[in-house]
Amino acid sequence: MSGTFFGIGVGPGDPELLTLKAVRLIQQADVLAYLVGESGQSQAKQIAVLALEGRIAKHQDIVIPMPMSTRREAANQAYDEGAQAIREALSQGLNVAFLCEGDPLFFGSFTYLMERLAGECSIQVVPGISSIHAAAAELRHPLTMLKESFCVVSGRHTEEQLVEALRQHDSIVIMKAGRARPSILKALYLTERVDDAKYVEYVGRDNQLVENDVRQLKSEQGPYFSLFIVSRKERCTR
Structure with missing residues (x-):
């Protein structure tokens, strides 16, 4: 060819x-x-x-x-x-x-x-700009800093895998949250990281939605183009 x-x-x-x-x-x-x-x-x-x-x-x-x-x-x-x-x-x-x-x-x-x-x-x-980086920019929120561990998982992972990632890593991005939003929210509550999480859907589009307090999210399916960014509230910046 x-x-x-x-x-x-x-x-x-x-x-x-x-x-x-x-x-x-x-x-x-x-x-x-x-x-x-x-x-x-x-x-x-x-x-x-x-x-x-x-x-x-x-x-x-x-x-x-x-x-x-x-x-x-x-x-x-x-x-x-x-x-x-x-x-x-x-x-x-x-x-x-x-x-x-x-x-x-x-x-x-x-x-x-x-x-x-x-x-x-x-x-x-x-290469193109990923939704992860666009969401972080929209939130004005660093994805990871200094010695923080960073992990990307998918909503297609099991609840057990999500819990393990949330417990093991400082910063986690959960992609493709849509159908898995109920189990993701459950994992955030189980690991006591719900206050560390932020949520963005349709980033960069006219129907973009940003939720800094994920306690306000309903435990129901969301759109395919959505993600959670989770990072420690207390972060070392020096």
Whole structure:
């Protein structure tokens, strides 16, 4: 294959948080690729709206429908079909830029396409600002300092794993909190770290929500794009 496959991190939601390199490659790419949800909308494309204003499209986008399901079989089939469409474009000598929310290699959907195309083509990755760093900036809250230990876990971890992380580490970020919010809140109470926690959903977007007192959160499912940042209230700063 003579085309290059680019994984472009577009950041967490604010269109102004794309890097200059990301904007340039989006505008220069022969083909854009991105996931779409069941509504037919692409979060990543919406985030890249400012970069797309200067783009002249010469080829049809590769749209990869992603079912909202916990079944990996459905997701794997979507990635298989998406990788094949990208493969065909690359074989024609076209450069394909995949728009990925956040950072392509940090809980990024690009990873699954890269695995399928590795060894077949030239691959380049443009890092993006993660939701973790965007949330910390919005909260004006350091993620970790000096000798503090730092851990990133997912809401897909078990309650026992969440409790262990909260007890073992000074600073913890719990990603993909959505469906797991009740168990995350329970783990925070069990470890007596509920007062150490802050919550952000849809960071950088118009519907962003910040909650500095997570005791105010209802113990019910939240949106997929949400996270908790937990750090010691008493921190060593010298």
